[in-house]
Amino acid sequence: MSRALDRVGTWVGWAFFADLASALGLTFGYMFSRSVTMQYPDKEKWLPYARxxxxxxxxxxxxxxxxxxxxxxxxxxxxxxxxxxxxxxxxxxxxxxxxxxxxxxxxxxxxxxxxxxxxxxxxxxxxxxxxxxxxxxxxxxxxxxxxxxxxAASGGGVVAARLDTQKTVLVEANEPRGYNWWRNIRRR
Amino acid sequence: MELVVALGLIAFKVALLIAVLLLLPLPLTWMERKIAGHMQQRMGPMRVGWHGLLQPMADGIKLLTKEDHIPAEADRFLFKLAPILALAPPFVVFVAIPFGETVSVLGAEITLYVSNMNVALLFVFAVIGLEVYGVIFGGWAANSKYALLGSLRTCAQMISYEIPMGFAVIGVVILAQSMSLVDIVRAQADLWNIVYQPIGFFVFFVAGLAEAQRIPFDLAEAEGDLGAGFHTEYSGIRFAFFMVSEYVIMVLVSVLVVILFFGGWNGVLIPLPPLLWFLLKVAFFVYLFMWFRFTFPRYRYDQLMTIGWKVLLPLSLANIIITGIVFS
Missing domain, CATH: 3.30.70.3270 (Alpha-Beta Plaits)
Structure with a gap:
């Protein structure tokens, strides 16, 4: 009985676009989440892990x-x-x-x-x-x-970087450790 | 003397409208790319100007300086004509669109529309239907199978969706007892049409999505299966014409939704200037278009036809009958 009710509920949900609405909610949530882009090479740079x-x-x-x-x-x-x-x-x-x-x-x-x-x-x-x-x-x-x-002594971070193209192309980063890139990943 | 002033005013309004509409795709492309980026956890354009604000300018310069290539086997006359045919009707439609009642500038009352036709709605639908010629000619003239398939799909899509779209507004016309867009907005001063016409709004909005050829109904330029659809062979400024046309139609559908169902420049609760209210509502619907684009997948061709003929058409007919019975 409850399965039949569930099915009816699903159909009612479809009739009022509950599935589309939840999809829209998901993308809206992502729109205000942090972006995972690293602005390599002229603004940010990845510091590798020690291994x-x-x-x-x-x-x-x-x-x-x-x-x-x-x-x-x-x-x-x-x-x-x-x-x-x-x-x-x-x-x-x-x-x-x-x-x-x-x-x-x-x-x-x-x-x-x-x-x-x-x-x-x-x-x-x-x-x-x-x-x-x-x-x-x-x-x-x-x-x-x-x-x-x-x-690398400490790693797994994103640091501010500068692109030097005077003599050779060189990405310079001076900070020893940056922010942890994984904090940007949105998990649900 | 009065005639000269009136003509001058109309010429000024038309020039202003054309300028605004031609420049509108610049912020809209930026907005679309930013929204796309952030919804996919990217940043979108970041390098040209502050947060990529000048990116559309860079793109425009790039398109203007690109080679204007015409395929060897193309019908040269139609190929050149098609972008103009696609671009002109959306601009023409805006002649009949009211943006507000009046504003007083230097003591003179100036209306916020070029003309208040009493058949404005009919004019809008008649002219917007012409836009499909640009698409069909573009696909045909390019002499490429992808372009031709894209324009064939567009042709079928436009015909199937313009019928429910036209039927959906009949309920609004019944309520306002007029086809003038200004009168339709005035009739919604107390209560917006969306309250009386939810089905009408739904049908109109879905058909509008199809009319603007946006996802989930962008079969005409389905990148995955048709290259770029009808503008596969276009490059440079002619391609830009198609893109401008697409964005202007998107704005036009948003404007029509706001005027017909969301009370035009009538505000609720917060007393803002009417024009600002109008623009805010339009901006919301433009955002909704972009939001949809990066949320939903594309419908298959037969699904598109099924929705058009088996869902939207009966719904719009039922809407007319119910509205007619209730409000007669």
């Missing part, structure tokens, strides 16, 4: 020496064969990379090199803006890798 896998970087130890021992394990494990390591022996008799090149055009940012590294020398950092007009520029050498930014 984000961005551009690789090479680490130095406490003495400022490069940590890498040129064991070539990263080059072996790399599924796209984009790391090239040539070792040499430095004045202290340590094995170090003479050449350490990563072709980021071929890299798939799986992070296996980071896992395989026995010396904790290579990791995937927070930089994600390194597009280029030439795939040649995407082959990054040892010295450039040492200068790349490391893992």
């Amino acid at each position: 984000y896998r961005g551009h690789h970087f090479l680490k130095r130890d406490a003495e400022g020496e490069i940590k890498c021992v040129a064991c070539e394990l990263c080059a072996r494990i790399c599924p796209c064969d984009c790391i090239e390591v040539v070792p040499y022996e430095d004045e202290k008799g340590n094995r170090r990379p003479a050449k350490f090149e990563i072709d980021t055009a071929r890299c798939l940012f799986c992070g296996l090199c980071e896992d395989a590294c026995p010396a904790d020398a290579i990791a995937l950092g927070q930089q994600y803006e390194f597009s280029s007009f030439s795939s040649r520029d995407l082959v990054i050498g040892r010295d450039d890798l040492l200068l790349k930014p490391g893992k």
